[in-house]
Structure formats: structure tokens, C-alpha cells
Amino acid sequence: MTGVRITAWLEERIDLWPLRHFIGKKVIPVHRHTVWYYFGGMTLFLFAIQVATGILLTLYYRPSGEEAYESVQFIMTDVQFGWLVRSIHSWSANLMVLMLMIHMFSVYLTQAYRKPRELTWVTGMLLFGIVLFFGFSGYLLPWNVLSYFATKVGTEIAGQFPLVGHTLMRLLRGGDEVTGATVSRFYGIHIAILPALMTAILTLHLFLVQKQGMSVPPAIEQAHRGQPLKTMPFFPNFLLRDLFGWFVTLGLLAALAALSPWELGQKADPFAPAPAGIRPEWYFVFMFQSLKYIPAKIGPFEGEVLGVLGFSLGGLLLLLIPFLDKKSAVGEPSPLFRSIGIGIIAYIVIFTLLGYLAPSVK
Amino acid sequence: MPEQQPEPQDEQVDHGRRTVNWLLGSSLGILFVSIVYPILKYLVPPKLAEPTTFSVTLPWKLAELKANSGRIFRFRSLPGILVKTSAGELRAFSAVCTHLQCTVQYREERQDIWCACHNGVYDLNGKNISGPPPRPLEPLKLNVRGDQIIVMKG
Known part of the structure; x- marks a missing residue:
């Protein structure tokens, strides 16, 4: 009853018709690949959890070399439900990257990036880059041994870029070395700069998705040539299914946080050796493992410089896929780009597994 | 249609407009640079003195x-x-x-x-x-x- 009255009150003042009309008209195509449509929404849901838990963490976290570790320890041991908030933040971050990767590669393999959705793909790839940077910057904030060396190596890799590398590394570190100044800087990046960028680009991404509707894979479009595809209304049918998925994820997050609270480890010590078995977060492991295999010198070039350039080139290639894949732009099948996509996925999976399974030396 | 020669007065007006546009454009450019330059400089961390102990x-x-x-x-x-x-x-x-x-x-x-x-x-x-x-x-x-x-x- 109250809801109706509030709507009527609003309706008297603001014309809600365009919004109602838009929601009423929005439909989701139903076919055998419809399941992939849920992953974007799932990523968005996990991002909302990150914002909420992240805001809560800022109330106790102190970004400096002297206090960061102790403040996270305080959150984990003294603050009521602090362990829960921090563990959900960490678990949700990892699940978010996973969902984002599934979303990205499902969009790739169903060629949803093709004309007219090039900009949606480009904004999506930018969001992916921002999310990885979120992960990288957030990882340092507890200031423990693992995060210290991960940041040292990560920023050193950025320093390998020809010409701009050194400046970039100093910009990231807030000095020549990874110190408390880096913690302060990463904190600013993590809670202000990245959220601002993310909000702007995410708004554009979502606007494009709403404006253009869901893409249907070319194979399915062709099979239904001339016949309209089956659809379901977005509201409430699809949204209720979305909600169901989110609810299950929320349960999963709570279970993970309760059964396996995120560890804090040892406080960072710049004058201790890197511990055996050190590795970055799982989503960087494939790059980390590749760097282990690249020899020190390849011809006249330093191995790691070539490695870094190779990964940057790979990222750039992925960003520009809609413009390189001319066949799918005109609705034709594009086996070459399909194989490239499958190749990238296989590379990431194999090198990630190697990172965990290859015998670690001590 | 016979082509009309631009009158000298129009040319003067065009010239005046171009000058005003150039002045406005370049002052906006300078404003932009004067805002961005300090921000970029601020982001670069200052060099700290190396400990001199030998x-x-x-x-x-x-x-x-x-x-x-x-x-x-x-x-x-x-x-x-x-x-x-x-x-x-x-x-x-x-x-x-x-x-x-x-x-x-x-x-x-x-x-x-x-x-x-x-x-x-x-x-x-x-x-x-x-x-x-x-x-x-x-x-x-x-x-x-x-x-x-x-x-x-x-």
C-alpha cells in the first residue's frame, strides 16, 4: 500500500513513464547460451559487496608502514565481526575476478564484441584492467611478507617498460623502494582513484548494454534466420533468476569467510629474505609462472623486458579484438579469432596450474 | 550562379573572429596546462637523500x-x-x-x-x-x- 502511495507521490512530480516503459520493454533472448548472460550481473553484485565491505574496512584501517599490519590485525581480532567483513572483502574480490574472467571470455567466444558492440567490449576490457589493479593495490594493504614481495616484484615489472619504466615504478611506489609511502599511495589508489574511474566507465558500460540489448551469438542468429527468437521479460523473470544467483553467492561468501577466514600472515620486513613458495594472487600466477621460464637474455634483449612487452601486447590485442576481427563484424563465422581466444584461455589455465603444481624448490 | 567576391569588410570580420578564437582557445589551453602541470608534478615522489654512511x-x-x-x-x-x-x-x-x-x-x-x-x-x-x-x-x-x-x- 505504502509503495503504491510513494509511487503515486513521485509520479505526480516526476514523469516515471519512460523508466516504466523501458523496464517493461526490456527482454532477454532465450537460447542455449543464455546462461552466460548472468555473469556480468554476478560481477556487478560482487562489486557492490566490495564497495560495502570496503567502506566498512576504511573505518578501522590505517594506511602507513607502521600501522597498516597492526590495524588489520585489530580488525581481525578485536573489532566485532571484523574477521567477517575483511574475509568477505578478500573472498569476494577473488570471486569477482573469476566471474569477470568468465564474463569476458564468454563474451569473446560468443563474439558479442562484434559490431555494433565494440565500445561495450572496450569499456569492459578497461574495467577488467581496473579490477586487476584493484586486486594488486588491495593486496599490499595488509602489509605482510607476501604482499610486500608481490608488490616489489609487480612494481619492478612495471619498471621494465622501455623509456617510461623507471618513472612509472617511482610513481607507483611513491619513492625508489616499496615502503610505508607505497602503502599510503596504494590506499589512495585503491579507495579513491580506482573507484572514481570504475564508476565512470561502469556507468558507460551499463548504459551501452541497456541501449543495445543483449547480443545473440551469430550461430544462433543464423539458425533462427527470419524467425523471432524466444525471449523472456527482464522484469521480473530474468531479474529474479539473477537474484537467486546473487543469494547463493552471498551464502557461499559467508560460508567461505566463516570456514576459511582470510589469513594475515607475518608483518612485512624489508630486511628478511623472500619466503619459499611465494606467489602472487591466483589471477597473476600465469604471468608469474611465465616469467620463471623466460631466460635472462634472449638475443640482445633482457628476458623480463620481452616478457613484460609480450604481456602488454597480448592485452592490447585483446582490447582491439572487435576492430581486428573483420569477419565477425559482418556476421560471418571467424574461426581464427575463436582459436586465438581458446588459445589464450588454454595458456592462462595451463600456466596457472603449473604455478601451483610445478614442484617448488627449497 | 556567379561567385561573389568576399568583401574586404567580411574578411576583416573573419580575421577578427579567428584572432578572438585563437586567444580564447590558447588561454583555455594555458588554463588546462596550468592545472594539469602541478598535479602531474605532485604525483612524482620527491627524491629522498640516500643515507651517506659508507x-x-x-x-x-x-x-x-x-x-x-x-x-x-x-x-x-x-x-x-x-x-x-x-x-x-x-x-x-x-x-x-x-x-x-x-x-x-x-x-x-x-x-x-x-x-x-x-x-x-x-x-x-x-x-x-x-x-x-x-x-x-x-x-x-x-x-x-x-x-x-x-x-x-x-
């Missing part, structure tokens, strides 16, 4: 060190590594791996210097012998005075 006296006595062992110490703002070989010889290097700057450690069982980050290995002369490190570890000079160990830039 030598460091290690916090351990010579007699405390076992043969076939290694310890990390602070040398200026970076870590160094002191190794006592199984023959009892002392050696010191910068402990910063030449690959991606992780801190190396001494492995007693293999008697080498190892970086856990990307599995780089150095021998006891600091030479890179396997894995990705491109260069040997930077050697540091050692000076033993009685029971005290003093480390200097090599």
Missing part, C-alpha cells in the same frame, strides 16, 4: 657465525647478505636479486644463494648460475676488526 658495522660478532650459514643485514636502505662458507670464509653481497629485486637467502643444504620469487640461483661468488637473474649479485667489501665485521660498498 660502512656498516654488523650487529653480530664473528664468533657467533656458524660455518655454512647466511644472514641478512641492513646496508644503507637495502638488504645485504653475509655468508660464511663451510670453509669458514666470509663473503658479503647486496641481497637484492638482480632479476626483479626480491631479497635472496642462503641455502645451507645446497650451499648457494637462492631467490624464492622466481627460483634464481647464485653461487658463493655471487655469480648467477641458474634461473632468470641476468647479472651477478653486487659484491660488498668486508673488513674484520677483531670480533667486529664491517661492510663497505664494493
Whole structure:
């Protein structure tokens, strides 16, 4: 009853018709690949959890070399439900990257990036880059041994870029070395700069998705040539299914946080050796493992410089896929780009597994 | 239709407009630069003065060190590594791996210097012998005075 009255009150003042009309008209195509449509929404849901838990963490976290570790320890041991908030933040971050990767590669393999959705793909790839940077910057904030060396190596890799590398590394570190100044800087990046960028680009991404509707894979479009595809209304049918998925994820997050609270480890010590078995977060492991295999010198070039350039080139290639894949732009099948996509996925999976399974030396 | 010659007055007006546009455009450009320049400069961290100490006296006595062992110490703002070989010889290097700057450690069982980050290995002369490190570890000079160990830039 109250809801109706509030709507009527609003309706008297603001014309809600365009919004109602838009929601009423929005439909989701139903076919055998419809399941992939849920992953974007799932990523968005996990991002909302990150914002909420992240805001809560800022109330106790102190970004400096002297206090960061102790403040996270305080959150984990003294603050009521602090362990829960921090563990959900960490678990949700990892699940978010996973969902984002599934979303990205499902969009790739169903060629949803093709004309007219090039900009949606480009904004999506930018969001992916921002999310990885979120992960990288957030990882340092507890200031423990693992995060210290991960940041040292990560920023050193950025320093390998020809010409701009050194400046970039100093910009990231807030000095020549990874110190408390880096913690302060990463904190600013993590809670202000990245959220601002993310909000702007995410708004554009979502606007494009709403404006253009869901893409249907070319194979399915062709099979239904001339016949309209089956659809379901977005509201409430699809949204209720979305909600169901989110609810299950929320349960999963709570279970993970309760059964396996995120560890804090040892406080960072710049004058201790890197511990055996050190590795970055799982989503960087494939790059980390590749760097282990690249020899020190390849011809006249330093191995790691070539490695870094190779990964940057790979990222750039992925960003520009809609413009390189001319066949799918005109609705034709594009086996070459399909194989490239499958190749990238296989590379990431194999090198990630190697990172965990290859015998670690001590 | 016969082409109309632009009247000299129009040309003057056009010229005036171009000048005003140029002035407006360039002043907006200068405004933009004067805002962005300090921001960019602000982002670049200032150079801190390097500690000027030339030598460091290690916090351990010579007699405390076992043969076939290694310890990390602070040398200026970076870590160094002191190794006592199984023959009892002392050696010191910068402990910063030449690959991606992780801190190396001494492995007693293999008697080498190892970086856990990307599995780089150095021998006891600091030479890179396997894995990705491109260069040997930077050697540091050692000076033993009685029971005290003093480390200097090599």
C-alpha cells in the first residue's frame, strides 16, 4: 500500500513513464547460451559487496608502514565481526575476478564484441584492467611478507617498460623502494582513484548494454534466420533468476569467510629474505609462472623486458579484438579469432596450474 | 550562379573572429596546462637523500657465525647478505636479486644463494648460475676488526 502511495507521490512530480516503459520493454533472448548472460550481473553484485565491505574496512584501517599490519590485525581480532567483513572483502574480490574472467571470455567466444558492440567490449576490457589493479593495490594493504614481495616484484615489472619504466615504478611506489609511502599511495589508489574511474566507465558500460540489448551469438542468429527468437521479460523473470544467483553467492561468501577466514600472515620486513613458495594472487600466477621460464637474455634483449612487452601486447590485442576481427563484424563465422581466444584461455589455465603444481624448490 | 567576391569588410570580420578564437582557445589551453602541470608534478615522489654512511658495522660478532650459514643485514636502505662458507670464509653481497629485486637467502643444504620469487640461483661468488637473474649479485667489501665485521660498498 505504502509503495503504491510513494509511487503515486513521485509520479505526480516526476514523469516515471519512460523508466516504466523501458523496464517493461526490456527482454532477454532465450537460447542455449543464455546462461552466460548472468555473469556480468554476478560481477556487478560482487562489486557492490566490495564497495560495502570496503567502506566498512576504511573505518578501522590505517594506511602507513607502521600501522597498516597492526590495524588489520585489530580488525581481525578485536573489532566485532571484523574477521567477517575483511574475509568477505578478500573472498569476494577473488570471486569477482573469476566471474569477470568468465564474463569476458564468454563474451569473446560468443563474439558479442562484434559490431555494433565494440565500445561495450572496450569499456569492459578497461574495467577488467581496473579490477586487476584493484586486486594488486588491495593486496599490499595488509602489509605482510607476501604482499610486500608481490608488490616489489609487480612494481619492478612495471619498471621494465622501455623509456617510461623507471618513472612509472617511482610513481607507483611513491619513492625508489616499496615502503610505508607505497602503502599510503596504494590506499589512495585503491579507495579513491580506482573507484572514481570504475564508476565512470561502469556507468558507460551499463548504459551501452541497456541501449543495445543483449547480443545473440551469430550461430544462433543464423539458425533462427527470419524467425523471432524466444525471449523472456527482464522484469521480473530474468531479474529474479539473477537474484537467486546473487543469494547463493552471498551464502557461499559467508560460508567461505566463516570456514576459511582470510589469513594475515607475518608483518612485512624489508630486511628478511623472500619466503619459499611465494606467489602472487591466483589471477597473476600465469604471468608469474611465465616469467620463471623466460631466460635472462634472449638475443640482445633482457628476458623480463620481452616478457613484460609480450604481456602488454597480448592485452592490447585483446582490447582491439572487435576492430581486428573483420569477419565477425559482418556476421560471418571467424574461426581464427575463436582459436586465438581458446588459445589464450588454454595458456592462462595451463600456466596457472603449473604455478601451483610445478614442484617448488627449497 | 556567379561567385561573389568576399568583401574586404567580411574578411576583416573573419580575421577578427579567428584572432578572438585563437586567444580564447590558447588561454583555455594555458588554463588546462596550468592545472594539469602541478598535479602531474605532485604525483612524482620527491627524491629522498640516500643515507651517506659508507660502512656498516654488523650487529653480530664473528664468533657467533656458524660455518655454512647466511644472514641478512641492513646496508644503507637495502638488504645485504653475509655468508660464511663451510670453509669458514666470509663473503658479503647486496641481497637484492638482480632479476626483479626480491631479497635472496642462503641455502645451507645446497650451499648457494637462492631467490624464492622466481627460483634464481647464485653461487658463493655471487655469480648467477641458474634461473632468470641476468647479472651477478653486487659484491660488498668486508673488513674484520677483531670480533667486529664491517661492510663497505664494493
